Amino acid sequence: MVHGELWTIKEFFVYPNEYIYWSIQIVMYPFMTGLVAGAFVLSSLYHVFGFKQLKEIARFSLVFSFALLPCAPMPLLLHLQQPLRNHYVLMTPHFSSAIAAFGIVFMTYGVIVASELWFVYRRHFVETALGLRDRPRSLTETLRYGMARMLTLGAWDVSEPALEKDEKAVKVLAATGIPVACFLHGYAGFIFGSVKANALWMTPLMPVIFICSAVVSGIALCILTFIVISQGRIMINTWKLKHDIGTPSPEELKSAELTIVTQTSRYLLIFLVLAITLELLDLIFRGYTAVKSWDILRSVIYEKDFVNIFILQYGLGNVVPFLLLLLPGLTIRRAVAGTLLVLLGVFMMRWNVVIGGQAFSASFAGFMEYRMPILPTSMETLKEGVFGALLVIFTPFVLFFLLTRMMPVFDTKDSH
């Protein structure tokens, strides 16, 4: 069977070779990249622009961004027909293709985030290693000690001037990281926006729309994860308090959590407004200019994909969370609902771009419907089905857990 035939239903006239070749994993790819870029931008808002309110969540989102990082190329690997040849993108890059830059931009970005993390956590690594050096160690402690030693890269100096240098380096890296993060995601938008063969994708607004919605989704996921972890800590501290061990008290934690969430969600709203404005501009423009492709686009947007676009994406994914987060007296519960809906909205936006762009034939005389494989009956449906998508969604949380073993995100002493 031809790749794509399994999940494509054709209606009316579709060119014989046309199928939905870009399926769920290509929806996941810009979604995950967006989360990476968004999380990083959030942490940079504190490091570069000095938004003091974001201090608590800045370190958290930086580590989270690094955990998300390997999950951006993951959907691509699951999508490739020849995944073992993935390194050819680095070996013989063809820069007239938007995808060719992926390897290089992605690695540059990875290096920047890793370096920034190193400067943020260097003191912690040194202290961990020194603390474990001159005493008997258990097996896990030996492992920890070895890891910490390696991670110091031999730089043991934690004097004031050395730490000052670290801080300066963090600032520089965070500043350079913002344009690179925007580039990383903007060009994910460019991959779609530059396909002249696809009437729905081809618009110069695509990269900008992608960046805005990326920041929105990144912040939303950071807030959400932050809330989940904070709630966990509150529960633990309540238990500890009962047994007379705990500091700080659950009440302190709760009020601190709500302040952070409220302040961060304001930044989310700014980017959300920007993203919606641009998307609507695009839609209005297409309808007003009504070029050759508008007939088929109209029937896709207003008929075939109406529920996906206007109910799930704009309605549930944009308008409802906008109101939830904007109305005064934000509560944690409302923030959770709001950020979850924002994530749904951004996911649906990716879906409507990737799948929606293939919902009509290049002949403009027929439609294609995507039926996502649910049961993994073959390697193809395993990789490019619900299972593959879930794998991509859950991996960053596992990685985040592992990273925080070496790089704790709460209750740290140092200044940045």
Add this chain to the structure above:
Amino acid sequence: MISRREFCHKAVIAVGGIMIPLTALELFDPRRLAAEKGGSGTTRWAFLVDAHKCVGCGFCVKSCKIENQTPYDSNVSRTWVERYVVTKDGNTYIDSPKACRDGFTTTKIDQNHQGMKDIRTEDVAKAFFVPKLCNQCDNPPCVQVCPVGATYQTEDGVVLVDRSWCIGCGYCVMGCPYGVRFFHPEHHVAEKCNFCYHRITKGMKTACVDACPFGARRIGNLRDKDDPVTKVIMTERVNVLKEEYGTKPQVFYLGLSMEVK
């Protein structure tokens, strides 16, 4: 003894120094960039389809699939034939069942998921067949978007796919406005019509040209002014498909109607 600071400094310069000649110079040799446009060879393959002559027998598709080893029963093909039936009330019905591998043997139009649409003889205003294949564009958008250099254009204008280098990302499939590309069901790499490159470079014609009983398909060399195909293209009113995409297609059509997509 070299200090650490000095070492770092020198290491950076050395690494940077290695990178520049290895990548930048190789990719952006101005001499080669100059050769990008125009072309100087003695051959530029072009195709001529006379849509007036096509009867939709599908022998071209059958021979193409066998000659180029596209699995015979797979629902993809390097070339195909479309049928257009325009009714008196102004509707256009198009189909290409099994890419026309077995020809058109019924008046019913294949609407895919919508089933077969029967059109009464008295409702038919006009009906015709249009063979399709890769346009071997002068500005191939599929080549432009290949991230690894696995698809490329030869000097004589044919776009080929390197089966050992294609990573199967599908960007070229998305980049083609004509829908000629697909994934090969066995090799799992991008696949497309290449004007039977193994035949035309031996002085033969493509398999589809040889299989067409009606002379609806012809191939020729645009750089040879005496080539009969070139003469037709130069002197008669020919058209190309989707000229608005700026791809400069090199498959020319006689008798193309406005309904053709």
Add this chain to the structure above:
Amino acid sequence: MKNHVLRPLIVVGVIVASMLVARAIVVPSDFGVHERGYMYGWHRLSNEQEWKAVQVRYKTSAGCPRCHPDKAADLANSPHNIISCENCHGPALEHPKDPAGYFIDRSRTLCIRCHAKLPYGNTPRGRIRGIDPDKHYVQAECVMCHIPHNPKPTNQKQEVKS
């Protein structure tokens, strides 16, 4: 110990250097910018030869009359003269060495490619003499009554009588 700030850069340097080494090993020597420049000609040169070396299966009708003059004579004045032998007899490949004999496609589906009547007026297809495949002797193979090499009406009748 004084300046540790550049330390991540060394790590980066090592990564970049190892990638360049890998590139030198993995990328074939003939991979580069060829005739059509970087945009359209960035490829492995030897792949062109690989495509040229693909086996030719359809050898055209040019060589057939040498061994099959009788069939060629039959066809000479027939409307089916325009059809390549290989369309019905399959690709020649290395015939007569391999395959020594042919599978001859006598199925109805072969004939109705052209002879299923489509009412498309005065078009080439509309002008071809045709039948309704669902009504015209459904169980029979066309060759039972019609001689494919020279299917003129007179011949059919003779064939049916004899």
